[in-house]
Amino acid sequence: MSTSDPLRRSPELMSAADTTLLVVDVQEKLIRLVPGARRIEWNIARLIRGAKILHVPVLATEQYPKGLGPTTAALAALLGSVPGKIGFSCLSCDEIADRLAADDRPKVLLAGIEAHVCIQQTALDLLATGRSVYVAVDAVGARFAIDERIALERMQSSGATLTTTEAALFEWCEAAGTPEFKQISALVREPAPAED
Secondary structure, eight states: OOTTSOOOOOTTSOOTTTEEEEEEOOBHHHHTTSTTHHHHHHHHHHHHHHHHHHTOOEEEEEESHHHHOOBOHHHHHHHOOOOEESSSSGGGSHHHHHHHHHHOOSEEEEEEEOIIIIIHHHHHHHHHTTOEEEEEEEEEEOSSHHHHHHHHHHHHHTTOEEEOHHHHHHHHHOSSSSHHHHHHHHHHHSOOOOOO
């Protein structure tokens, strides 16, 4: 292949043109019960900021906000209006289901909590629609380690692809040497927060 021939990218890779970021239920009352909450929220914020740089659509939900409260202040500032839901799967929220259908992007990257409830049920429902599902493992969590571990294993065995925040950002970016790459590079160089 010569340098002028376009690279045929693997269909396993995400791109900014074919992916939606879905941030699931990162609410004040629940996130503080999850080990590693600061790092999870920090990684989600980096994903949202990277998505905005690269024009990746960002959707988000809140689970029963009347009882669990709003999205964390740091993420709410990046997200704007976030619809509430009662069903655990994000596809039970008409606004989310309608937006995903309208955008018609074949890949969805999931981040948020809890891994074994809303993330897992959303992943399985998205897979059933024929979409490719990716889970940023450093941007999801659960109150108990066993629930998180088994949920990740179950989602992966069902066809979801496990990834990380940094890997997703660079997949969306695709190449160095652009103004967007410089911004993404700055995001991945940010110092991680202290552990909880």
